[in-house]
Amino acid sequence: MGVLRGLLAVAALWALTGVARADLLVLVHGYLGSSHSWEAGGVVPLLERHGWRRAGLLRIGPAGIERRPGPGAEAANKVYSVDLPSTAPLMVQADLLAALLRDLKTRHPDEPLHLAGHSAGGVVARLLLVRHPRIGVASLITIAAPHTGTLRAVEALDETDGSGPVGWFRDLFGGNLYQTVKHSRGVLIDLTPPHPGSLLHWLNLQPHPDIAYHSIVRPGPTGMGDELVPAFSQDMNSVPALRGRSRVVVSDAAHGLAPGDAVLLLGLIDKSSWKPNR
Template identity: 50%
Template structure:
């Protein structure tokens, strides 16, 4: 009888215990912001599934800035981050780690899901390698150049003003692209170097060999079709996280006939993936 009462008490406690929050953190890509998810329509699709944007996390000389957008509790709280997207990957990764620590203060017992677009996926992986999981249970990367992109090489070559004719080359490139775009690429040279295809001695070669935390990993690849040209920024094969030596066989990969930018369908797919989540492998 006592054993029956004990089991009944445990079942009753479990049934009435508040459900764990399903925390989602959105990470933008190069030249993006926290608003990129709303502007693309992905945020709206997530909100239709019950996720509520409760805060935006930013950076400052004083540390992490937290902009609260909602008071009270939510079963599916969602945060968007503002990273210094033109900075090298390591700098962005360290800021992302600091922001996740802030999220953990507010949700100490809830697992965190990270959804990262483009270069944001590299930043998220670097954060995991340098700082550990920090409560993250699932990383979803979208159109991320896990094996680099030739576009980074092109931008580096176009803004290289060294050599005898460097000044003339610089003038011609600026005339073609405009001063603003040229200046942006120049400021971003550290990041662009990080996004070049893996070769011994560069960042992606090193990162792809490093042990990653034992969490769930998903990569969403952009592919072309007869009607859709696909991703002109990052080749589909470079977006396949399962090809990374350190993660081979641990990643689920999905393909979408879309371009490089975020779309409303990304919100749908993220929602579906989180709804079908399973316990992470030990």
């Protein structure tokens, strides 16, 4: 396992020098996020400054796949964002993402496709790789993703348990966010730590495609993890099927997206051919 600390100065410098490429980067948001999360976190604006142009937004609408082209649709290096129903079970999200990526690959068949997933979006992207391995993804980069689950999901399930008089009280006074979380029980169950019969228990034992894997880990002030996901869970090497296969980069940011993630993404995309000796 290659563990890198900091911003990988050499790799980042290489990525930022404007070396000619022709790649696709697809950004997958996390739970309760949207395509706008990457904009609000400052990631897409910084990518744009370094030659990765906004190529469009992809989503599934009532009539099927909806494409909203961006100004960089004809650029060499293209950034696409997706909108997924983040409160839906992970398998639903992964299959919708597969449909979007197949559509994208029909329009860009010869350009390497890189996936970047934040938080639960990283698990969605990895689930896509296992369920749809022939789509042709070159690399997966995850940021603060709960690959071996998070106890925060367990706590959210406990707090939104609607049984008994306490549940009635929460229904009455919990507010819109409470209702949103309550109706997210499917995805929250998927994000609980692996146990027999759970999605993560199954997923983490499945064969994964032979591509480049990169884990961006937020250790938090104590080194144990950020406010939502333990550090070990963010490391894809903690997944039995991927042990020793993921490059790790440590980032001091909080759980949310930050402009520095753009620098890390650029450096890791340039390392997309990296694979460990096995």
